[in-house]
Amino acid sequence: MAEQLNSMLSLRGLTRRFGGLTAVNAIDLDLAKGELVSIIGPNGAGKTTLFNLVTGLDRPDAGTVHFEGQDITGLSPERLAAEGIARTFQLGRVFGNLSVMDNVLIGAHTRLRAVKPAVPVIGPLLELGLALLRPASVKAEEERLREEVKIILARFGERLLPRIDQPAYSLSYANRRRVEIARALALKPRLLLLDEPTAGMNPTETAEMQALVAELKAEGLTILLIEHKLEMVMRLSDRVIVMDEGKKIAEGSGEQVRSDPKVIEAYLGHGLSGSSEQESAA
Amino acid sequence: MSSWLDYTINGLIVGNVYALVAVGLALIFGVSRLINFAQGSIYLVGAYIGWVAVVQLHTPLPLTIIVVAVAAAIVGLIIERFGLRPLQNSVRIAPLLATIGISFVLDQLVMLTFSPNPRALPSQLPDVRFQVGGGTIGPLDLLIAGVGLTSALLLFVFLRYSKLGWAVRAASQDRDAAMQMGVDVNRVNQAVFGIAAALGGVSGMLVGMYYNQIDTAMSLQATLKGVVAEVVGGAGNVPGAVIGSLLLGLVESYGVAVFGTSYRNLFAFLLLVVVLVLRPNGLFASARQAPPEPLTGTFIAPSRPVRIPRWALAVAAAGFAVLPLFPVSFYVLQTLINAWLLGMLALSLTLVAGTIGQVSLGHAALLAIGAYTSALLSLTFNVPVGLAIIGGGLMCAALGTLLISPSFRLRGHYVSIATLAIGEIVSLVILNWESVTRGPIGISGIPPLSLFGTDLISPTSIYWFSFAVMVVLALLQGRLLTSHLGRSFRAIRDDDVAARAYGLSLNRYKSLAFIFGGFAAGISGGIAAHLYSYINHETFNTQQSILALTVVILGGLGNVVGAILGAVALVGLPEVFRIAAEYRILIYGIVLLLLVRFRPQGLLGTM
Numbered sequence: 001m002a003e004q005l006n007s008m009l010s011l012r013g014l015t016r017r018f019g020g021l022t023a024v025n026a027i028d029l030d031l032a033k034g035e036l037v038s039i040i041g042p043n044g045a046g047k048t049t050l051f052n053l054v055t056g057l058d059r060p061d062a063g064t065v066h067f068e069g070q071d072i073t074g075l076s077p078e079r080l081a082a083e084g085i086a087r088t089f090q091l092g093r094v095f096g097n098l099s100v101m102d103n104v105l106i107g108a109h110t111r112l113r114a115v116k117p118a119v120p121v122i123g124p125l126l127e128l129g130l131a132l133l134r135p136a137s138v139k140a141e142e143e144r145l146r147e148e149v150k151i152i153l154a155r156f157g158e159r160l161l162p163r164i165d166q167p168a169y170s171l172s173y174a175n176r177r178r179v180e181i182a183r184a185l186a187l188k189p190r191l192l193l194l195d196e197p198t199a200g201m202n203p204t205e206t207a208e209m210q211a212l213v214a215e216l217k218a219e220g221l222t223i224l225l226i227e228h229k230l231e232m233v234m235r236l237s238d239r240v241i242v243m244d245e246g247k248k249i250a251e252g253s254g255e256q257v258r259s260d261p262k263v264i265e266a267y268l269g270h271g272l273s274g275s276s277e278q279e280s281a282a
Numbered sequence: 283m284s285s286w287l288d289y290t291i292n293g294l295i296v297g298n299v300y301a302l303v304a305v306g307l308a309l310i311f312g313v314s315r316l317i318n319f320a321q322g323s324i325y326l327v328g329a330y331i332g333w334v335a336v337v338q339l340h341t342p343l344p345l346t347i348i349v350v351a352v353a354a355a356i357v358g359l360i361i362e363r364f365g366l367r368p369l370q371n372s373v374r375i376a377p378l379l380a381t382i383g384i385s386f387v388l389d390q391l392v393m394l395t396f397s398p399n400p401r402a403l404p405s406q407l408p409d410v411r412f413q414v415g416g417g418t419i420g421p422l423d424l425l426i427a428g429v430g431l432t433s434a435l436l437l438f439v440f441l442r443y444s445k446l447g448w449a450v451r452a453a454s455q456d457r458d459a460a461m462q463m464g465v466d467v468n469r470v471n472q473a474v475f476g477i478a479a480a481l482g483g484v485s486g487m488l489v490g491m492y493y494n495q496i497d498t499a500m501s502l503q504a505t506l507k508g509v510v511a512e513v514v515g516g517a518g519n520v521p522g523a524v525i526g527s528l529l530l531g532l533v534e535s536y537g538v539a540v541f542g543t544s545y546r547n548l549f550a551f552l553l554l555v556v557v558l559v560l561r562p563n564g565l566f567a568s569a570r571q572a573p574p575e576p577l578t579g580t581f582i583a584p585s586r587p588v589r590i591p592r593w594a595l596a597v598a599a600a601g602f603a604v605l606p607l608f609p610v611s612f613y614v615l616q617t618l619i620n621a622w623l624l625g626m627l628a629l630s631l632t633l634v635a636g637t638i639g640q641v642s643l644g645h646a647a648l649l650a651i652g653a654y655t656s657a658l659l660s661l662t663f664n665v666p667v668g669l670a671i672i673g674g675g676l677m678c679a680a681l682g683t684l685l686i687s688p689s690f691r692l693r694g695h696y697v698s699i700a701t702l703a704i705g706e707i708v709s710l711v712i713l714n715w716e717s718v719t720r721g722p723i724g725i726s727g728i729p730p731l732s733l734f735g736t737d738l739i740s741p742t743s744i745y746w747f748s749f750a751v752m753v754v755l756a757l758l759q760g761r762l763l764t765s766h767l768g769r770s771f772r773a774i775r776d777d778d779v780a781a782r783a784y785g786l787s788l789n790r791y792k793s794l795a796f797i798f799g800g801f802a803a804g805i806s807g808g809i810a811a812h813l814y815s816y817i818n819h820e821t822f823n824t825q826q827s828i829l830a831l832t833v834v835i836l837g838g839l840g841n842v843v844g845a846i847l848g849a850v851a852l853v854g855l856p857e858v859f860r861i862a863a864e865y866r867i868l869i870y871g872i873v874l875l876l877l878v879r880f881r882p883q884g885l886l887g888t889m
Contacts, residue, residue, distance in 0.1 A: 057782070057783065076787075077779075089780060102769040109770065109784055115765075125797075128797065131767045132762060132765065183784065187784065
């Protein structure tokens with residue numbers, strides 16, 4: 001239990017079955033504060049399912065998830081977001097009809113205080129009333145968050161700021177991924193899960209994204225990263241975990257993992273996966 | 283005890299009929315993930331074709347069955363080819379809306395051709411009953427059972443042993459993979475729609491013979507029952523649909539035995555809501571499924587809303603406000619009063635269906651709650667009418683939200699089914715709860731609109747009152763949309779999974795949307811009650827729910843100005859062109875179909 005106290009995130013025996021298929025099979029994982037751990041593996045290895053289990057979008061059949069020492073197994077995603085866990089999605093799930101600004105503001109939803117008084121039972125009604133009346137405190141909070149969004153968007157240079165009022169569906173694929181990451185940052189996460197942030201990006205864009213993730217890591221953010229681009233994984237990761245058919249088959253530094261015969265077999269045996277293919281949720 | 287056996291036999295026979303409808307729905311759902319709301323209309327068409335064959339052409343029974351099956355199958359093929367195939371690459375909501383529009387058009391065509399009066403459909407079978415154990419069974423029961431079993435056997439052989447049947451099963455397991463393996467999905471769709479329609483048509487004919495009566499109200503009931511059976515058995519699960527149908531037949535039959543016939547449908551819809559809440563994937567669904575795929579940008583058409591400058595809106599509002607000062611006829615004012623009432627309902631629906639994406643097909647139930655509350659408050663408790671209407675709005679916000687809350691955890695097309703069923707439940711409770719609602723007699727002598735003790739009787743004052751209330755509601759809703767709630771609602775509509783991952787509780791925000799929208803709908807219903815002075819359980823019916831939905835789509839989902847524009851257009855244009863009342867519903871259906879096909883984002887665009 002001692003190691004669980006020191007770690008930010010700790011998975012024990014995490015398992016998820018879909019019918020006859022065990023998508024995630026008894027995974028143990030520890031993530032220390034400020035650490036960046038990458039999960040790699042062939043398509044269908046269960047990486048995204050693992051993310052879903054950690055973020056509450058799916059419930060495990062067995063095993064536990066601890067976050068900062070608290071058992072969070074099976075909690076709802078909205079609770080976990082409030083605890084400070086933010087994620088991006090593999091297929092880029094931006095809110096298509098919302099502007100870039102509104103997309104990122106949704107990321108800050110769990111930080112709304114003035115407009116969401118923590119009052120039991122009638123809290124939602126107060127929220128409705130405050131949204132309509134908009135006293136000074138609510139206006140100020142909204143204004144503050146809008147300024148913050150602009151600062152977050154500025155991290156992406158001129159990619160997003162000029163498009164701040166455009167609906168997200170009109171953005172390029174790469175820009176949608178950037179919006180997702182901006183949305184995650186607006187939550188002020190304590191743990192950030194990135195699911196293939198560079199999927200579908202060209203080398204220049206990938207380099208930009210890599211620099212951004214390195215920056216976030218330098219700022220002390222704890223990050224769990226799923227990525228197919230091995231070069232990026234090797235550069236950024238403190239540790240690498242390799243999954244295949246739901247199981248963890250190797251763990252260690254980039255170099256250790258790269259030379260592990262089990263890893264090589266997993267990749268060659270399944271056919272080396274490309275960099276941007278989609279992986280089925282199972 | 284003998285009667286129990288009778289009720290069991292009756293339940294199984296009725297269940298057999300439902301199975302014919304439900305199996306078709308399950309086949310279609312399996313292949314195209316679509317709940318075909320037009321299935322009941324095909325059932326209706328089948329019943330009337332059967333009537334023409336039996337009564338006018340005097341065909342023998344076997345030939346009648348074949349004629350009905352073939353004719354219904356042709357209708358099914360036409361629906362597939364011209365109604366749905368053009369929508370294959372369109373947003374997910376489009377085919378659902380299209381089948382609703384098709385259903386309206388078909389029902390109205392049947393009604394216009396044959397008149398809405400019920401007709402007798404003789405069964406052509408000898409009227410004898412055989413003793414079986416303690417109960418009795420007639421030749422028609424045996425015919426229905428026989429048709430049911432034969433159809434099941436034929437379907438099994440088709441799905442199991444024919445090449446096209448394999449293709450159907452493959453497409454329903456994984457449509458994309460089947461396409462890549464060379465399965466012609468269009469042919470599969472044709473086959474499925476043809477079979478579903480043939481089964482549905484024969485079913486309608488058999489039911490007509492069973493009760494020796496057919497009328498145009500059969501359509502919606504059949505769709506609802508079929509959907510209930512299908513969902514109970516698990517959407518897309520063909521054997522499940524059969525078992526769900528038999529179960530539904532038995533539940534209804536025993537329910538009728540204990541409580542009486544007016545409770546029949548109540549049991550069906552309660553069963554549906556219970557199953558949707560407890561086992562949304564049906565009674566026989568396997569273990570938990572993988573989390574749902576994103577619906578982002580696929581459920582509702584993305585579009586840039588048309589921005590109308592504020593001054594233009596202010597000018598338009600001022601124009602409508604001063605209209606009664608000019609010499610306009612009573613008829614024009616009356617038409618616009620209807621438009622303002624429909625506008626309030628559309629504001630409500632555009633918020634829940636458009637802004638937060640819960641496409642409600644039972645919205646008229648909210649009108650009914652507001653109307654009954656306001657009428658009873660003013661009649662029974664002598665509450666001043668102005669306050670009673672507000673009471674209706676509040677009651678509707680609270681009760682409506684509570685009633686609809688079982689649908690909050692559902693997605694996409696299931697929401698529409700659940701809200702449709704909840705709407706029917708409200709209407710049935712009003713019918714049966716006589717001590718409060720006065721049951722089928724309805725409430726008469728509702729006091730006229732009044733404000734601060736002054737009755738509003740003149741058309742001008744009613745016009746101003748309803749217009750002012752609608753404008754206030756529209757302004758409030760506009761303000762809501764620019765708040766953090768506006769973006770939260772829209773985020774939930776665009777992708778509820780991502781929204782939850784960012785801390786948005788679906789129950790909380792869907793409740794807030796229905797509370798706000800329920801208030802507007804309740805106010806509209808309350809005003810209507812005092813205008814009509816008489817209401818009953820049929821005053822606010824499904825046709826109004828669909829009309830409101832058409833208005834909302836016409837204006838643009840979630841679009842406040844669009845909702846009002848749509849209401850004025852749909853109420854006003856038929857008046858301008860002096861279209862006879864019986865053709866109006868037909869035109870609304872056609873408008874809905876054309877919109878879905880050619881301008882799914884509506885006139886002013888999705889917000």
